[in-house]
Amino acid sequence: MIAQIIFIAITLAAIALFSYNIKKVIRNIQLGKSADRSDQPQKRLMTMLKVAFGQTKMFFRPIPAFLHLIVYAGFVIINIEVLEILIDGIFGSHRIFSGLGFIYDFLIGSFEILAFGVWLGCAIFLIRRNVIKLKRFSGVEMTKWPRSDANYILISEILLMTAFLLMNAADAKLQALGAHHYTNAGAFPISQYLQNLLPNSEGALVAIERGCWWFHIIGILAFLNYLPYSKHFHILFAFPNTYFSNLEPKGEFTNMKSVTNEVKAMLDPSFTPEEAEPGRFGAKDVNDLTWVNLMNAYTCTECGRCTSVCPANITGKLLSPRKIMMDTRDRMEEVGKNIDKTGNGFDDGKSLIDSYISREEIWACTSCNACTEACPINIDPLAIITELRRYAVMEESQSPASINTMLGNIENNGAPWKYSPADRFNWAKES
Amino acid sequence: MSEQLNFEVPTMAELIAKGEESEILFWVGCAGSYDERAQKTTRDICKILHHVGIKYAVLGTEESCTGDPAKRAGNEFLFQMQAMTNIEVLNAYNIKKIVTGCPHCFNTIKNEYPGLGGSYEVIHHTQLIQQLIDEGKLKAEGGESFKGKKITYHDPCYLGRGNGVYEAPRKALEVLDAQLVEMKRCKSNGLCCGAGGAQMFKEPEKGIKDINIERIEEALETQPNIIAAGCPFCMTMISDGVKLKDQDQNVQVLDIAEITVRANGL
Incomplete structure (x- = not known):
C-alpha cells in the first residue's frame, strides 16, 4: 500500500x-512573431508522417x-x-x-x-x-x-x-x-x-x-x-x-509585408497599406524571429548533418548551421529566464546577433540550402541567417563594403556591377 | 559556328510596335547581359530559340536586375523596388511565359514575384532545351560530336535544391551519346560553387580554402573533358577554379546551352 x-x-x-x-x-x-503555417493540412500531415514518423530523410x-x-x-x-x-x-x-x-x-x-x-x-x-x-x-x-x-x-x-x-x-x-x-x-x-x-x-x-x-x-x-x-x-x-515545415520551394525567400507596404506607398501615394506586424526589419534578437524559427531551435538534436554539408563550414569558415540553431535556443532560454525573473520588457543588453552569432558567420552563408536539405526533421537555419542579414542591412546599414557597392550598383544601374543600363543589350551586337 | 549572331534579336518594344506578340520572353539577366563569358551563353540561347522558330523576344535595355542579390544580402527594400519595377514592365507587355538564362533570376521571378503581383510561367533554359528535345525539335545532330566524351554536370543550388530541377539539364546531356559522370556530391547533395547568397560580390570570409576550389577538386576527380554548368555564376566560379588548377587546357567549362548549340551546329 x-x-x-x-x-x-x-x-x-x-x-x-x-x-x-x-x-x-x-x-x-x-515570443516569436507570427507566421502562417495553417495551409495545406493534408500535405503537412503527410510530411510529418513521412519525415518524422517514417524518418525518410535519415536514410541518406x-x-x-x-x-x-x-x-x-x-x-x-x-x-x-x-x-x-x-x-x-x-x-x-x-x-x-x-x-x-x-x-x-x-x-x-x-x-x-x-x-x-x-x-x-x-x-x-x-x-x-x-x-x-x-x-x-x-x-x-x-x-x-x-x-x-x-x-x-x-x-x-x-x-x-x-x-x-x-x-x-x-x-x-x-x-x-x-x-x-x-x-x-x-x-x-x-x-x-x-x-x-x-x-x-x-x-x-x-x-x-x-x-x-x-x-x-x-x-x-x-x-x-x-x-x-x-x-x-x-x-x-x-x-x-x-x-509546420516550409512547404514552398527552398529557393523562395519570404517577401516582407512591412517592406511591401512602404515600397508600394513610395511608388503610389494613394496606396493604403495592408495589415503588417509592427517591429524592426529583420532580426536582432530571438523575439524578432518567428515562432517557427524558435520551434526549430528546440527541435534541433545537434546531429550536425547541416554543418557537415555546409560549403562555408567545409572550407573552414566560422559559419556552422548547427551553431545557428543552438545559439538561437540558448538565447531564447536566456530571454525566458529573464522574463521569469523580472517580467517582460527586461533588457539584458544582449542580443542574438553579436552576443551569440557573429557577423562573420552570417556573411559566410551562400544560401545554398544544403543545410535545410540535410536536416532529417526539416529545420531551417537559412531562414534565421536571412533575418539576421536583413537586420544588419536594413536597420543598421552594416554590411561588408563590397556588398554595399553591389547594392549601390543595383540601385543606380539596375545591375550588381557598375555598367550602364544603356549597354545592357550590347551582347546582341558584339561578337 | 561563328560567335556572331546572324539574326536580329527582337525586343518586346519592337514586337509591340509591329503589332506582334511573343510566345515567350527570354529574361537574360545581369550576368548574361554584361559578363563576357555569360554573354556567349546568352547568344547561344537566342540561337536555340531562333533555330526552333519560337516567337520570342527580350526586354533589352528595359530589363533590370531581378533584385536577387539584394534580397539574399538582406536588402528587402531594394529587392522589392526592383521587383515591382520589373513587374510593371512585364505586366505592361502582358507577358505570360518567361525563360531565364540564370537560375537566380528563374527562382526569383518564379517564386518571389507572384506575391508582389507578377505571376508568370517561368522556366529555366535547361528546361526549355529538355522540352525541345522531347518534342523532337532539337536533336544532337549536325554539329560537334560529343561521343565518348566525359561530361560532369554541376547542379546550381537555385535550380537543384532551390527548385527541384535535376533532370532537365541531365536530359539535355543524355542525347549527346557522351559519358555522363556524376560527382560524389550531386543532385540534392550537390555542393555549392560558392557564389550564391550574394557571395559572388564579396571576398569570402577567412577559411582554409575557397569553396570553388573544393568543388573543382571534386569535379576533376571524375576526370572530365567537360564540366557542364547551368548558371553564369557557377560558370565564373568553376572556370576560375579550373584555371587555378591549371587544367584549362584539358577541361572545358560549358553551359548546357553552349553544348546544345555545338551539338546541333547552330
Missing part, C-alpha cells in the same frame, strides 16, 4: 513538473539511420510496457497483462529483442561519439555540455534497457522458483542468458526485480523531465516541427 502511494506521488510529481516546464517552452516559442546515411530506427522503434514500442508498469504501480498488481496468454509472451519476447537492439544501438552510438570521434560530432559549438548531453542520453537508455532485461531475468527465475506473487508469464529470449548472473535466493531476486522495476519507471519519468533541458527534445518536437 505504501509502495502504491509513493508510486502515485512520484508519477504525479513528474507529470506536474513536466507540464510546468513545457508551458515555459511554449511561452518561449510564443544508412548506417546511423538503421541504428536510429532500432533505438526509436525500441523506445516507442517498449513504452507499451510502461503502461503495464503504471497500472501495476497504481493498483499493486503484478504483470496485469499476463492474462493475455501467448500474446503477452509474444509482446514481452519482442520487447526483449528490441531492448537488446536499443542497448546495442546506443553502445555503437557511444563508440561513434567517444572512440571513433566522428567529425560530425565536433565543432566550435560542440562544447562540454552538448557532448555530455549526448552521452547522458545514450547512457540513460542503456541503463534503462539493462534494468528492463535484469528485471525480466529475475522475474523469470522467481517464476521458476514458484515464488508467491510471480505468476508464470512472458517469454524471455534475451534475459534468459542473464539468469545465471543472478543469485538464487528468493529474497535477493525479489530485491533485484523490484529494484529494477523502480529504477526503470523512475528512470523514464526522470528522462521525461530531462527532455526540456536536452537536445533529446526532438523525440517530441520532431512531429510538430515537420508538420
